Amino acid sequence: MPRIWSALHxxxxxxxxxxxxLYNPPAMHWSDVVIESLREHEVxxxxxxxxxxxxxVLSKLEAxxxxxxxxxxxxxxxxxxxxxxxxxxxxxxxxxxxxxxxxTINGLAQLLTAYRIPVPLxxxxxxxxxxxxxxxxxxxxxxxxxxxxxxxxxxxxxxxxEVQKYVDGAIELAxxxxxxxxxxxxxxxxxxxxxxx
Amino acid sequence: xxxxxxxxxxxxxxDNEPVIANLGPAxxxxxxxxxxxxxxxxxxxxxxxxxxxxxxxxAAPDRKVFVTDGDGSLLMNLGSLATIARQAPENLxxxxxxxxxxxxxxxxxxxxxxGTDLGGIALAAGIRNVARAATVEAxxxxxxxxIREPGPWFIHVDVEETGEPRQRPKVIVEExxxxxxRTFTG
Numbered sequence: 477m478p479r480i481w482s483a484l485h486x487x488x489x490x491x492x493x494x495x496x497x498l499y500n501p502p503a504m505h506w507s508d509v510v511i512e513s514l515r516e517h518e519v520x521x522x523x524x525x526x527x528x529x530x531x532x533v534l535s536k537l538e539a540x541x542x543x544x545x546x547x548x549x550x551x552x553x554x555x556x557x558x559x560x561x562x563x564x565x566x567x568x569x570x571x572x573x574x575x576x577x578x579x580t581i582n583g584l585a586q587l588l589t590a591y592r593i594p595v596p597l598x599x600x601x602x603x604x605x606x607x608x609x610x611x612x613x614x615x616x617x618x619x620x621x622x623x624x625x626x627x628x629x630x631x632x633x634x635x636x637x638e639v640q641k642y643v644d645g646a647i648e649l650a651x652x653x654x655x656x657x658x659x660x661x662x663x664x665x666x667x668x669x670x671x672x673x
Numbered sequence: 674x675x676x677x678x679x680x681x682x683x684x685x686x687x688d689n690e691p692v693i694a695n696l697g698p699a700x701x702x703x704x705x706x707x708x709x710x711x712x713x714x715x716x717x718x719x720x721x722x723x724x725x726x727x728x729x730x731x732a733a734p735d736r737k738v739f740v741t742d743g744d745g746s747l748l749m750n751l752g753s754l755a756t757i758a759r760q761a762p763e764n765l766x767x768x769x770x771x772x773x774x775x776x777x778x779x780x781x782x783x784x785x786x787x788g789t790d791l792g793g794i795a796l797a798a799g800i801r802n803v804a805r806a807a808t809v810e811a812x813x814x815x816x817x818x819x820i821r822e823p824g825p826w827f828i829h830v831d832v833e834e835t836g837e838p839r840q841r842p843k844v845i846v847e848e849x850x851x852x853x854x855r856t857f858t859g
Contacts (some may be wrong), residue, residue, distance in 0.1 A: 544731060560732070565729065
């Protein structure tokens with residue numbers, strides 16, 4: 477079988493005895509994999525409008541003095557701040573929930589795409605398996621098609637042992653292509669929110 | 674006073690400090706005052722000029738960062754004032770030229786024409802230093818204070834439109850971004 481991913485991007489998992497599972501259990505939680513990838517690629521800033529999925533990453537970033545984390549009032553604003561951080565010589569990732577993706581479009585098109593500003597976008601996807609809120613469904617479902625139309629590449633790891641190669645790969649692709657690249661977190665990987673809170 | 678008088682006063686005080694210009698007349702007038710690598714012109718993404726400037730201010734805390742914004746654009750992104758107040762970057766100077774109209778689309782009156790006070794909103798949002806100016810002298814005084822003293826600063830400037838034709842700057846946005854970023858990364 478040909479290897480689609482170069483050896484550089486194969487997760488560095490500890491040696492484990494054969495478990496009978498289809499894949500080796502991951503060494504780290506997916507959120508820690510994201511943080512280490514941001515660190516590796518010197519993405520020291522993150523902008524966001526919170527969601528329960530990405531908060532698993534963001535809460536740890538906020539506690540880590542190496543990172544500066546900037547909450548915005550609206551998703552398009554978070555895109556603008558991330559663009560400014562790059563323009564000012566830094567690197568920023570942007571985190572949002574699928575329900576707020578629609579708020580970003582003008583910034584994605586007229587700023588990130590037009591100016592060729594690389595920003596890794598992390599989108600917590602509602603509206604899929606086990607969704608209880610019907611309103612989440614129509615805003616999440618068209619996101620991959622909208623990203624395609626905007627010529628923004630997007631990737632969705634489904635298993636924890638895929639997270640490192642997807643996140644490393646998306647961040648490298650963003651800076652090499654000088655374009656935003658999106659990573660979508662679906663319930664298959666991160667689980668689904670319960671109806672009660 | 675006119676916007677271009679204010680922009681001329683700003684540019685006279687600059688060395689390598691970045692200036693982010695809102696789309697439309699703020700970008701046209703900044704370019705007309707003399708193109709420089711540390712100018713970032715916007716042509717769309719209306720409302721985001723102050724967000725971009727906040728990002729630049731956070732990435733480059735050792736440089737004073739200026740944004741020249743407009744009333745119509747800021748009204749589209751008022752949340753930016755709260756976000757700036759929360760981050761409170763001492764190096765950010767947010768200048769708003771308030772002509773009380775959407776100039777580029779034909780001069781339709783904006784909400785500031787009926788009394789909405791952007792300086793008051795900035796203050797209520799928690800911006801520490803808010804100054805107001807309606808003359809070049811008052812603007813220069815506020816600007817000098819904003820350069821001297823830590824911010825964030827919000828300078829609300831009443832301007833009159835003269836209706837003079839403007840030359841559209843010949844700027845390629847990708848090139849603009851690359852040159853602007855190099856003023857930080859070398």
